[in-house]
Amino acid sequence: MSTTSLPPSLMATLPGEHYTDPGVFASEQKRIFESMWFCAVLAADLPKPGSFRTVQVGTESILITRARDNSIRAFYNVCRHRGARISTEECGEVKRAFQCPYHAWTYDLEGKLIAAPNLTKMPDLDRVEYGLVNVAVREWLGYVWVCLADEPPSFEDTVLGEVRTRLGDVASLDNYDVANLALGRRIVYDVKANWKLIVENFMECYHCATIHPELTEVLPEFADGYAAQYYVGHGALFGEDIQGFTVDGSEGLDRIPTISADQDRRYYAITIKPQVFVNMVPDHVIIHRMFPLAVDRTVVECDWLYLPEVVAEGRDISRSVELFHRVNEQDFEACERTQPSMSSRTYAKGGVLVPSEHHIGLFHDWVRGRLGE
Numbered sequence: 001m002s003t004t005s006l007p008p009s010l011m012a013t014l015p016g017e018h019y020t021d022p023g024v025f026a027s028e029q030k031r032i033f034e035s036m037w038f039c040a041v042l043a044a045d046l047p048k049p050g051s052f053r054t055v056q057v058g059t060e061s062i063l064i065t066r067a068r069d070n071s072i073r074a075f076y077n078v079c080r081h082r083g084a085r086i087s088t089e090e091c092g093e094v095k096r097a098f099q100c101p102y103h104a105w106t107y108d109l110e111g112k113l114i115a116a117p118n119l120t121k122m123p124d125l126d127r128v129e130y131g132l133v134n135v136a137v138r139e140w141l142g143y144v145w146v147c148l149a150d151e152p153p154s155f156e157d158t159v160l161g162e163v164r165t166r167l168g169d170v171a172s173l174d175n176y177d178v179a180n181l182a183l184g185r186r187i188v189y190d191v192k193a194n195w196k197l198i199v200e201n202f203m204e205c206y207h208c209a210t211i212h213p214e215l216t217e218v219l220p221e222f223a224d225g226y227a228a229q230y231y232v233g234h235g236a237l238f239g240e241d242i243q244g245f246t247v248d249g250s251e252g253l254d255r256i257p258t259i260s261a262d263q264d265r266r267y268y269a270i271t272i273k274p275q276v277f278v279n280m281v282p283d284h285v286i287i288h289r290m291f292p293l294a295v296d297r298t299v300v301e302c303d304w305l306y307l308p309e310v311v312a313e314g315r316d317i318s319r320s321v322e323l324f325h326r327v328n329e330q331d332f333e334a335c336e337r338t339q340p341s342m343s344s345r346t347y348a349k350g351g352v353l354v355p356s357e358h359h360i361g362l363f364h365d366w367v368r369g370r371l372g373e
Contacts, residue, residue, distance in 0.1 A: 006352065009354070009355055010352040010353065010354065011352065011353040011357075011358050011361045012349075012350055012351075012352060012353075013350040013351045013352065013353060013360075013364065014196070014350055014364050014367065014368075015347075015348060015349055015350045016341075016342040016343060016344065016347035016348050016349075016350060017342075017348070018194075018196065018367070019194040019196060019197060019295070019296075019339065019342035020194070020295060020296070020342045020343045021295065022295050024295070024371070025194075025292075025294070025295035026059075027371050028195075028292070028367075028370075028371065029058035029059050029292075030058065030059075031370050031371055031372070032058075032274045032367075032370050032371075033057055033058035033274060033275070033292065034057065034058035034059070034060065034148045034149070035147075035148065035149045035153075036147065036149075036153065036158065036273070036274055037138065037145045037146070037147045037152065037153070037155055037158060037159050038057050038145060038146055038147065038148075038274075038275065039143050039144075039145050039272070039275065039276045039287075039289050040053075040055045040057065040062065040064055040074070040143070040144050040145065040146050040289075041053045041055060041064055041143065041144045042142060042143055042144075042183060042303060043072065043139055043142050043143060043144050044142065044182070044183060045091070046064065046065065046066040046072060046144070047066075048066060048093075049066050049067060049068045049070065049109060050065065050066070050093050050094045050095055050096070050109060051065065051066050051091075051092075051093050052064060052065040052066075052087065052091065052092060052093065052094065052098075053065075053090065053091045054077055054087050054088075054089065054090055054091070055291065056291055056293060057146060057148060058148065060076060060077075060148060061076070061077035061078075061085060062074055062075070062076065062077060062135055062146055062148075063075045063076070063077040063086055063087055063098070063132070064137075064144055064146070065094075065098075065109055066109070067109040067110050068108075068109055068110075072137055072139060072144050073109065073110060073111060073134070073137065074134070074135040074136075074137045074144070074146045075111050075132035075133060075134060075135060076132065076133045076135065078132075078133070079100040079102065079103075079105055080105065080113065080130045080131070080132065080133075081100065081102070081103055081105045081116070082102060082103065084100050084101065084102040084103075086098050086099075086100055086107070086132070094109075096108065096109070097109065097114060097115075098132075099115075103116070103117065104116065104117055107131055107132050110131075111131040111132035111133075111134060112127055112128055112131040113125075113127040113128075113130050113131045114127065135147070135148055136148075136149070136152045138155050139179075140155070140159065140179075141178040141179055141278075141287070142178055142179035142180070142181065142305075143287070143289075145159070159272055162270065162271070162272045162273060163270055163272070165232070166229060166232065166233075166269075166270045166271070167232070167233055167268065167270065168232055168233040172233070172260075172263070172268075173270070173278070173280070175256075175258050175259045175260055175263060176256055176258070176259060176280050176285050177256060177258050178278075178285050178287075178305065180308070181256075181284070181285060181305035181306060181307060181308070182305065182306060182307070182308040182310070182311040182312070183303055183304070183305060183311070184284070184304045184305065184306045184310065184311050184317045184320075184321070185303075185304040185317060185321045186301060186302065186303050186304070187301075187302050187321075187325060187328070188299065188300070188301050188302075189299070189300045189302065189328060189329075189332055190297070190299050191297070191298045191299070191300055191332045191335060191336060192296060192297055192336045192339060193296060193297075193298060193332070193335035193336050193338065193339040194292075194295060194296055194298070194335075194339060194342070195274075195275065195290055195292035195298045196363075196367065197335040197338055197339060197342075198290060198298055198300065198331070198332070198335050199271060199273075199274075199290075199363060200360050200363065201331050201334060201335055202269070202271060202277050202288075202331070203227065203229050203271055203357075203359065203360055203363065204227050204229075204230075204356065204357045204359075204360060205222045205225055205226060205227035205228075205230075205356070206225045206354060206356050206357055207334065208222040208223060208225070208227070209222070209223040209224075209225065211330045211331075211333075211334060212327055212330055214247055214323055214326055214327070215323070215326075215327050217239065217242075217249060218238060218239060218242050218245060218246075218249055218267075218323065219236040219237070219238065219239070219267055220239045221236050221237065222236060225356045226356050227269070227356075228267060228268060228269050229269050229270070229271065229359065230356065230359055234268075235263065235266030235267055235268040235280075236266060236267045236268075237265060237266055238265040238266065238267070242265075244282075244283065244320070245267065245281040245282070245283070245284070245320065245323060246319040246320050246322075246323055247319050247320075247322040247323040247326065248319060250319060252281070252282070252283040252284070252320055253283040253284065253306055253307070253310045253315060253317060253320060254283060254306075254307050254309070254310055255282045255283050256282060256283060256284075256307060259282060263280075263282065264282050265282065266281075266282075267279065267280070267281050268280040268281075271363075273363075273366065274290075275289060275290040275291070275292070276288065276289055276290070279324065283306065283307075283310075283320070284304055284305055284306045284317075284320060285305045286302065286303065286304055286305070286324050287302070287303045287305065288300055288301070288302050288328075289301045289302075289303075296339055300328070300332070302324070302325075302328060304317065304320065304321050304324070306320075
């Protein structure tokens with residue numbers, strides 16, 4: 001099968017090997033995930049000095065913690081002595097320092113080497129130079145973003161640039177005051193599919209009428225196959241009889257007071273390459289963070305964020321969470337159903353994109369560009 005000669009209405013996809021070849025995935029880890037800004041953890045998950053989380057960014061384990069001055073620091077999770085992992089736990093808390101369990105080299109919360117067996121016999125050892133290796137950090141939307149590049153790209157041009165490309169400006173997202181929302185629910189999905197299949201799925205709605213009955217009931221225009229992300233600045237309007245962004249269309253929670261009148265009763269979605277989805281509705285924001293762990297495995301952490309008083313008062317958010325939880329499960333099942341066929345000889349040259357999916361071609365061009373193809 002060949003897709004080299006296509007009618008004007010169709011566009012070629014990436015070839016199948018882009019979703020199955022470990023060599024391609026290794027290049028993506030180096031040229032994408034280890035060189036771009038990566039949304040790692042929710043800052044609220046580091047509530048006090050000594051709180052930490054470890055995350056996988058490309059091939060590297062990164063240790064993220066809150067220092068004594070309340071700032072957030074990130075380091076390679078590698079002891080400077082013999083390379084042992086400083087922490088093998090996903091999260092936790094230390095009192096004053098991190099200690100390598102192998103030879104007890106000990107580092108303070110700013111990464112400086114402060115103790116080691118027989119350290120006094122090594123007076124020429126610079127404790128800062130042999131401290132933990134720093135990783136660039138930026139806080140935005142209440143999340144900690146890290147970049148492993150020696151010279152990180154401009155956050156304003158890359159991350160905020162994605163928002164401007166999608167919405168036309170950053171102010172439209174600022175209206176949701178995301179950094180001051182509170183975590184209502186987190187669900188972690190272990191998806192047996194390549195990360196690009198998940199991005200492509202999120203960007204289009206050609207599949208919505210087929211697999212998302214609850215979503216198209218709330219957002220009827222999605223049944224026509226055009227996703228919100230197809231149009232700059234567009235937000236999908238709730239159905240006429242829909243009261244809120246809930247699994248049954250019933251009334252939602254307290255509306256975020258800073259959104260504009262134009263944003264009320266609408267759903268907006270943004271893809272921030274390479275691994276973040278932002279979904280905005282009047283009463284909450286849903287953020288997906290992808291962690292590509294293998295060519296055919298991606299862990300997705302999904303956070304539902306609400307006004308602080310909604311969470312503090314223990315309000316019932318179940319109908320709100322259930323809608324997008326079902327959407328996630330439906331989407332990830334579709335991605336897992338697609339992954340095995342990526343290695344089929346019939347997909348060696350790829351598939352096709354229909355007109356409502358042509359914007360995914362720009363994503364494919366971006367991937368090729370990052371890989372130097």
